[in-house]
Amino acid sequence: MSAGERFYTAIQKLGAHPRPKRLRFYIEHQFLRGIDIVGKRILDVGGGYGLYALYCITHGASEVVVLEPQLAGSRSDTQVMFEALVEAIRPERPIRLVPEVVEEFVATEGGSFDIILMHNSINHINEEACAVLDRDGAARGYYRQFFTHLARLSRSGTQLVVADCARRNVFGDLGLRNPLLPSIEWHKHQSPRLWGQLLEEVGFKIRCIDWTSPNILGKAGRWMLNNAVMAYLTMSHFRLVAEYQGEGKGNVSV
Template identity: 40%
Template sequence: MTESESVNNLLLVGKEAGLWSRGIDFPVRARQLFGDIDLRGKRVLEVGCGRGEFCLWAGVHGASRAVGLEPRSDGFYDAANYLEQFRKLAARLDLSGVEIEPKKLQEHEAPDGSYDLVLSVASINHVDEPACARLHEDTQARAAFSRIFTDLARIMARGGKVVIIDAMRRNLFGDLGLRSPFNPAVTWGKHQQPHLWADLFSGIGFTAPRITYLGNRFFRYAGIPRIPRSLSYCSDSLFRLEMTLGGRP
């Protein structure tokens, strides 16, 4: 099956399961996330995977294993059966190496060197939300995240990559004390700037930070996946950070 056929099959199965109405935006979002990373044979861990769409994407693109972490919480998609639904989707797509664990990152146990790629999409601040809000000014908060990232590095292979997508702390509307029309639910103070995350990862052996700024769905519909930082600041303030463990590409 070609890549195009695999993606179309995923979109069809996801639409039937109610993951999206048409799925037009999902492939663009997935390509924003994974960038130019070749997923064939990769072992993937996604922190805060939601209903597992990106794990399924990794699976249909040749990942040998894709594990999503999503602790069930009140109001989570109103989907009490999200694990069962995900397993049915994986079975329909014949993806035996794809799974979701209802756990936080700190609860996930894995041997050293288990993963080649670790993803976090709109979830890095939820790893330790109180500490995240203070990272820019509190050494204890930085130490808490350094411990978490050190253990994350332990379960990653040398040369493995971490990819973080999140909102920046700084945003035009937030700085003006206004609710953003693009993302009215976000609380900017619970997030941090990408360079701060890069600095934390650098302190435990990650190198070669690559930071890009992502267009929201309006830009994606127009075929513009990446935008200048200044334009991002005036819209959703979305960034993508990619770093490599141990310095090998």
């Protein structure tokens, strides 16, 4: 069995995702669509139990580092699941878990990454700051500094792939629970346009912003719903791809 097959088998066996087939569609046709991970050194910021990192290392990445502060200290569910998945999948290439926040990691990390992933983690970096990012200078300063850390881990051409919910959604605006995403607190999110502006301030160039469609609808759903209006009426979940155009570590002032 190939490492890629072992990935999906382990996900199913350990219950790491409720619907592995839809996960495959999501990763291949939405989150990582058009991103060439083969031979790449990848950093997964706020990687949780390593779902996307493990996908990458079993599908051609040369090395993956998972930054996940929740994996520090006592054994959490996140840590137990990460270790169980690694044991079941037995990746052939290195996947390293670093139980730190980016701010600590950037101080010690020497090399640069080809791809940086932030899957549903950008707003968790500082939820309070994120909530007021569109109107508060200090909050903007906080995230600008955070993105500067990402720039320091990048080289010219590094791709940053961010996925998250945007701020505006028809259900949130009407004060209703979104049946597709019932736990989302919309006021703790921001629009991809705002994230893009902040990223451009530190040397990233926005390559594309896509809107996620419900995986159950497959490619037809992507075709019909990949626009801001349909996203607003459904999940308001986006994927933003940016490319770093500066020089990286040592050339970015914090």
